[in-house]
Amino acid sequence: MKKPRFVVALITQDNDYQIEQATSAEEAARRLGVDVQIVFADNDAIQQRQQVLKFMQSSSDVLPDGIILESVSGTALPQVARAAPAAGIGWVVLNRGAEFISQLRRTHKVPIFSVSADNQEVGRIQGRQLEVLLPKGGAALCIQGPSDNTTAKLRAEGMEQTKPIGVLIKNVRGQWTEASAYKAVSAWLRLATSQQAHMDVIIAQNDAMAIGARKAFHELQDTNARDRWLKLPYLGCDGVPKTGQSWVKSGLLAATVAIPPLAGQALGMLNAALQTSVMPPDVTLVAPSSLPALESLAKTHASAAARG
Numbered sequence: 622m623k624k625p626r627f628v629v630a631l632i633t634q635d636n637d638y639q640i641e642q643a644t645s646a647e648e649a650a651r652r653l654g655v656d657v658q659i660v661f662a663d664n665d666a667i668q669q670r671q672q673v674l675k676f677m678q679s680s681s682d683v684l685p686d687g688i689i690l691e692s693v694s695g696t697a698l699p700q701v702a703r704a705a706p707a708a709g710i711g712w713v714v715l716n717r718g719a720e721f722i723s724q725l726r727r728t729h730k731v732p733i734f735s736v737s738a739d740n741q742e743v744g745r746i747q748g749r750q751l752e753v754l755l756p757k758g759g760a761a762l763c764i765q766g767p768s769d770n771t772t773a774k775l776r777a778e779g780m781e782q783t784k785p786i787g788v789l790i791k792n793v794r795g796q797w798t799e800a801s802a803y804k805a806v807s808a809w810l811r812l813a814t815s816q817q818a819h820m821d822v823i824i825a826q827n828d829a830m831a832i833g834a835r836k837a838f839h840e841l842q843d844t845n846a847r848d849r850w851l852k853l854p855y856l857g858c859d860g861v862p863k864t865g866q867s868w869v870k871s872g873l874l875a876a877t878v879a880i881p882p883l884a885g886q887a888l889g890m891l892n893a894a895l896q897t898s899v900m901p902p903d904v905t906l907v908a909p910s911s912l913p914a915l916e917s918l919a920k921t922h923a924s925a926a927a928r929g
Contacts, residue, residue: 624654624655624656625653625655625656625686625687625892625895626655626656626657626658626683626685626686627650627655627656627657627658627685627686627687627688627689627888627891627892628657628658628660628673628676628685628687628688628689629642629643629646629657629658629659629660629688629689629884629888630660630662630669630672630673630688630689630690630691631643631659631660631661631662631691631884632661632662632664632669632691632692632693632797633661633662633663633664633797633798634661634663635664635798635799635800635829636797636798636827636829637828637829637859637861637863637864637865638827638828638829638859638861638880638882639661639691639797640861641859641861641882642691642715642882642883642884643659643661643884644882645882645883645884645885645886646659646689646884646885646887646888647659648885649884649885649886649888649889650888653888653889653892655888655892657888658676658685660672662693664693664796664797664798665693666692666693666694669690669692669693669694669698670698670701673688673690673698673701674701676688677701677704677705677708677710684708684709684710685710686710686711686895687710687711687712687713687731687732687891687892687895688705688710688711688712688713689713689715689884689887689888689891690702690712690713690714690715691714691715691716691884692714692715692717694769694770695717695767695769695770695771697714697717697719697721699719699721702714702719702721702722702725702733703721703725705731706725706728706729706731706733707729709731710731711731711732711733711891711894711895712725712731712732712733713732713733713734713735713736713887713890713891714734714735714736714737715735715736715737715883715884715887716736716737716738716740716772716883717735717737717740717770717771717772718735718737718771718904719735722734722735722903722904723903726900726903730898731895732890732891732894732895732900732901734890734894734900734901734902734903734904734905735903735904735905736883736886736887736890736904736905736907737883737904737905737906737907738880738881738883738906738907738909739906739907739908739909740771740772740775740776740779741775741776741778741779741782742779742908742909743775743776743779743858743878743880743909744775744776744777744778744779744780744781744782744783745779745780745782745783746779746783746858746878746909746910746911747776747779747780747784747824747856747858747878748779748780748781748782748783748784749783749911749915750824750856750875750876750878750911750915750918751780751784751785751788751822751824751856752783752784752785752788753915753918753919753922754821754822754854754856754875754918754922755785755787755788755821755822756785757787758785758786758787758788758789759787759788759789759820759821759822760788760789760790760791760818760819760820760821760822761788761789761790761791761820761821761822761823761824762791762793762806762809762818762820762822762823762824762834763777763780763790763791763792763793763824763825763826764792764793764794764795764802764805764806764823764824764825764826764830764831764833764834765777765792765793765794765795765825765826766794766795766796766797766826766827766830767794767795767796767797768794772826773826776826776858777792777826780824791818791820793805793806793808793809795825795826795830795833797826797827797829797830798829798830798833799829799830799832799833799836800833801830801833802825802829802830802831802832802833802834802837803833803834803836803837804833805833806833806834806837806838807837807840810837810838810841820850820853821853821854822853822854822855822856823835823850823853823854823855823856824855824856824857825855825856825857825858826857826858827857827858827859828857828858828859828860828861828864828865828868828874828877829857829859829864830857831855831856831857831868831874832857832868832873832874834855835851835855835873838850838851839851854875854876854922855873855874855875856874856875856876856877857874857876857877857878858877858878858879858880858909859877859878859879859880860877860878860879860880860912861882865877865879865912866879866912869912869913875918875921875922876911876912876913876918877912878909878910878911878912879909879910879911879912880907880909881907883907886905886907890905
């Protein structure tokens with residue numbers, strides 16, 4: 622019997638959560654006794670499309686049984702997605718919705734579904750963290766993901782739903798990596814308007830970008846300004862144990878939003894669907910959580926405020 626073979630196509634290796642995604646897929650493959658190949662697209666949508674098409678155009682004896690995609694672009698490769706089931710390849714989208722999924726499920730028998738963190742809830746949790754840190758209002762510099770990215774949009778929408786009305790947000794854009802946030806914040810600091818800006822919190826749509834922002838502030842030549850920026854609370858999300866969670870413990874981040882890696886779970890669901898012919902739901906949402914819990918964050922913040 623042919624050993625099931627899967628491909629996991631991820632965004633970039635320059636992101637701790639993406640590395641955690643790859644690790645979870647590899648661990649799931651070992652546990653299930655299936656083959657998995659991981660590819661990264663270097664944050665390039667065209668490169669990712671070409672990578673996936675190359676696997677789909679393989680000879681029939683090495684054609685993958687399923688492809689799990691975390692898309693660089695906001696579209697989740699709809700044309701490629703339509704070609705995959707036609708070739709008998711299962712298709713799973715990670716961390717974003719895709720309107721074409723329900724349509725494809727009606728016309729094909731292979732597994733087609735999505736597994737995503739509840740990204741609106743990620744944003745809502747960040748909004749609640751802002752409420753804990755800035756109950757009387759204030760201002761926050763927010764490093765968001767790409768403007769066309771569904772995850773970034775949902776996290777921003779969720780934060781707007783729960784943050785206090787009195788908290789004003791200034792947005793800059795990154796590409797989910799530490800280096801991109803460092804570049805974006807460094808460019809913002811060169812603007813004349815940033816010199817007069819008063820921020821109370823730095824918040825980023827993932828932990829890597831929060832750390833990239835810290836590095837940009839750390840390089841300021843004005844020691845008073847540098848110290849002021851670095852003493853602010855920094856918030857991120859993803860909560861990977863070796864990075865985000867470690868940064869919270871060390872104090873580099875005041876808090877993060879812990880999001881379980883999804884690729885391993887998706888691989889298990891895809892393999893089970895192929896073995897049993899029982900299809901998973903169109904969409905499976907995985908719940909995130911605040912780290913530390915909001916009550917603990919409130920106590921820590923109150924203690925810090927009392928110390929001055």
